[in-house]
Amino acid sequence: GENVEQHPSTLSVQEGDSAVIKCTYSDSASNYFPWYKQELGKGPQLIIDIRSNVGEKKDQRIAVTLNKTAKHFSLHITETQPEDSAVYFCAASINSGYSTLTFGKGTMLLVSP
């Protein structure tokens, strides 16, 4: 089955800096890659996703890049703010109708003022 590795496990940045979280996946058939943000005491919430027919997707201060050849994808957060502090999860799946998401182990991002 699919295996998703996520790095780093913790990341501390100063407000205004950029943050990058990286994930690799094992199944070359995977074609859907969402990112979830989990704030303290809440369930994960989708923040951005990318499908294998594109290499990059942006939404305001967040972007995701995908390299299918190398089987890795990354989350980029620019101009970080304290409210970006949370745990971020990457995931992968084969968007074929009967597959499920495989999650990475998560990255705790701390943005210091």
Add this chain to the structure above:
Amino acid sequence: DADVTQTPRNRITKTGKRIMLECSQTKGHDRMYWYRQDPGLGLRLIYYSFDVKDINKGEISDGYSVSRQAQAKFSLSLESAIPNQTALYFCATSEFTDTQYFGPGTRLTVL
């Protein structure tokens, strides 16, 4: 009102007790999931259901069972709880293999 609700939000129980965690959704999705979250281990899939008549084991189903009572309801049971089942449990729903919407979680402690 929340689209995905979980009850209870917190539960402390003793080894050997039977526990049921409940999940309800108002999103009208056919697909529902139960995950377990442990520090450093991320989200691991316990069971999932693609419709009312469909139940599938996930990565870590041993010691757990589920019931899909209706499209909107999906319950997770621990027949005989043990301390290493202490964790945060999340229910999620989705339409097709798309965005999953998570509930607020149930924190379970087994003494």
